Amino acid sequence: MPLPRARRRVRPAVRRPLLRALLAAALLVCGTAAGTVYVTARAQDGGGPAVSSAASSSVSPSASASTAPGADVEEASVEPVAVPEVDQDALLATALAEVPVEDGAAFSVAVLDTESGAGAVYGDGRFETASIVKVDILAALLLQAQDADRGLTAREEAYAATMIRDSDNTAATALWKAIGEAEGLDAANERFGLTETVGGDGLYWGLTRTTAADQLVLLRQVFGDDDESELSRTSRTYVRRLMGQIAAGQDWGVSAAAADGSTDSSGVGFALKNGWLPRTATGLWVINSVGRVTVDGREYLVAVVSHGNTTKAKGIALVEAAARAGVSVFSS
Numbered sequence: 001m002p003l004p005r006a007r008r009r010v011r012p013a014v015r016r017p018l019l020r021a022l023l024a025a026a027l028l029v030c031g032t033a034a035g036t037v038y039v040t041a042r043a044q045d046g047g048g049p050a051v052s053s054a055a056s057s058s059v060s061p062s063a064s065a066s067t068a069p070g071a072d073v074e075e076a077s078v079e080p081v082a083v084p085e086v087d088q089d090a091l092l093a094t095a096l097a098e099v100p101v102e103d104g105a106a107f108s109v110a111v112l113d114t115e116s117g118a119g120a121v122y123g124d125g126r127f128e129t130a131s132i133v134k135v136d137i138l139a140a141l142l143l144q145a146q147d148a149d150r151g152l153t154a155r156e157e158a159y160a161a162t163m164i165r166d167s168d169n170t171a172a173t174a175l176w177k178a179i180g181e182a183e184g185l186d187a188a189n190e191r192f193g194l195t196e197t198v199g200g201d202g203l204y205w206g207l208t209r210t211t212a213a214d215q216l217v218l219l220r221q222v223f224g225d226d227d228e229s230e231l232s233r234t235s236r237t238y239v240r241r242l243m244g245q246i247a248a249g250q251d252w253g254v255s256a257a258a259a260d261g262s263t264d265s266s267g268v269g270f271a272l273k274n275g276w277l278p279r280t281a282t283g284l285w286v287i288n289s290v291g292r293v294t295v296d297g298r299e300y301l302v303a304v305v306s307h308g309n310t311t312k313a314k315g316i317a318l319v320e321a322a323a324r325a326g327v328s329v330f331s332s
Contacts, residue, residue: 086118088118088119088120088329088330089120089121089122091120091329092109092111092120092121092122092325092326092329093122095325095326095328095329096109096122096322096325096326098325099318099321099322099325100318100321101318102308102309102310102314102318104284104308105284105306105307105308105309105310105314105315105318106123106125106127106306106307106308107123107304107305107306107307107318107319107322108121108122108123108124108125108127108211108212108213108304108305108306109121109122109123109212109302109303109304109322109323109325109326110122110211110212110213110215110216110302110303110326111216111300111301111302111303111326111327111329111330112216112219112220112300112301112302113298113300113330114223114292114298114299114300114301115298115299116330118330119216120326120329121212121213121216122212122326123212124211124213125211126196126209126210126211127209127210127211127212127286127288127305127306127307128206128207128208128209128277128279128286128307129197129200129206129207129208129209129210129275129288129305130206130275130276130277130286130287130288131167131169131172131206131273131274131275131276131277131288132210132215132273132274132275132288132289132290132305133172133185133200133205133206133208133210133275134163134164134167134172134273134275135164135218135222135239135243135273135290136185136188136189136194136197136208136218137163137172137175137176137179137185137205138160138163138164138175138239138242139188139192139218139221139222139231139235139239140179140184140185140187140188140189141156141160141175141178141179142231142232142235142238142239143188143191143192143230143231143235144179144184144188145235146231146232146235156175156178158171159171159172159174159175160175160238160242161242163175164239164242164243164245164246164273165242165245165246165247166247166250167247167250167273167274167275169206172205173203173205176203176205177203181199181202181203181205182198182199182200182201182205182208183199185199185205185208186198186199189214189218191230192217192218192221192230193217193221194210194214194217194218195214196210196211196213196214197209197210197211197214197218198210206275206277210305211305212303212304212305213303215290215303215305216301216303218290219290219291219292219301219303220301221236222236222239222240222243223236223240223271223292223299223301224236240271240292243271243272243273243291243292244270244271246272246273246274250274251270251272252274252289252316252319252320253272253274253288253289253291253304253316253319253320253323254270254272254289254290254291254293254302254303254304254319254320254323255269255270255272255289255291255293255323256320256321256323256324257270257293257295257300257302257320257323257324257326257327258270258293258294258295259324269293269294270291270292270293270294271291271292272289272290272291272292272293273289273290273291274287274288274289275287275288275289276288276312276315276316278312279307284307284308284309284310285307285308285309285310285311285312285314285315286306286307286309286315287306287307287309287312287315287316287318287319288304288305288306288319289302289303289304289319289320289323290302290303290304293323293327295327295331296331298330298331300327300330300331302323302326302327304319304322304323304326306318306319306322
C-alpha cells in the first residue's frame with residue numbers, strides 16, 4: 001500500500017524562472033527476509049519531500065517499488081536485525097520454579113502445543129510409570145493387531161476398556177501377557193520412537209521406567225496424524241475415546257490445566273491416564289498423569305511424572321500444579 005505522502009506548496013522566486021522540480025525522498029518498503037529490512041529511496045519530479053513511517057515486517061518479500069521512467073534509484077540496506085529465538089525449555093523451567101515441591105520429591109514435565117508444534121521439556125530423569133503404562137500396553141496391543149491384519153477380540157476390548165477407564169490391574173496384567181510382556185512393549189516402543197522407556201521385569205508392568213519426554217512421544221502416537229503415528233486412524237480413535245471416558249474420581253492430573261471448561265470438537269476438555277503407586281520399601285508415592293487438554297480452543301499434549309511424594313494427595317497437587325504451569329507457557 002502506498003505510504004502517505006505530505007506535499008508542500010512551492011512559491012515562485014521574483015524575476016527568476018520557475019523551479020521545475022524539487023528533490024523528494026520517499027521510502028518504500030521493498031521486502032523483508034530473515035530479520036533484514038530493505039528500503040529504496042526514489043527521487044520524484046514536482047513533489048515535496050515524502051514522509052514515511054517505519055516499515056512493517058509483515059510486508060511480503062516479493063513486494064517491490066515501482067519507479068518513474070528516468071528516475072534515479074538508490075538502494076540502502078539496513079543492518080540485519082536478528083529475531084531472538086524463544087527458549088521454551090527455559091520458559092518452562094521458570095514457570096515450574098513457582099511450583100511447590102516437597103523435600104525429596106522430584107518431577108519432570110513435557111508439553112507440546114499441537115497447533116504450533118512448539119514444545120518444551122523440564123527434567124530428564126527416569127520415573128516408574130505406575131498405571132500410565134496402560135496406554136503404552138494398549139498401543140502395543142493395537143500395533144500387534146494391525147501387523148496381524150486383525151481387530152481386537154471381544155475379550156481384548158473388554159480388558160482394554162476397564163484397563164483405561166477404571167485403571168483395572170487384572171485387565172492390565174492380562175494384556176501385558178498378551179503383548180509378550182516387557183519384550184513386546186519394548187519392541188512396540190522402538191517403532192513408536194520411545195528411546196528411554198524400559199518395560200518392567202516379569203509381571204511388574206507398573207515398574208516400567210520412562211521419561212516425560214518419552215511419554216510425550218507416545219502421546220503423539222495416540223493424538224497425532226497419519227504421517228506421525230504407527231497406529232492407524234481407527235486405533236488412535238479407539239485409544240482417544242477410552243482416555244476421554246476416565247472413571248469419576250480418576251479424572252485428576254493434567255486435566256487441571258483444562259479447568260476453564262474449554263472443550264475440543266468432541267465436547268470434552270481432556271483425555272488422560274493417571275498412575276499412582278506407593279513404593280513398598282519407602283512408603284513414598286509415584287504420581288503420574290499424561291494426556292491431552294484443551295485450553296481456550298487450543299490443544300496441548302502434557303506429561304507429568306513424579307516420585308518421592310509423601311502422600312497421594314500431595315503428589316496429585318504437585319502434578320496438577322506442574323500441568324497448569326506447563327500449559328501456561330504456551331497459552332498465556
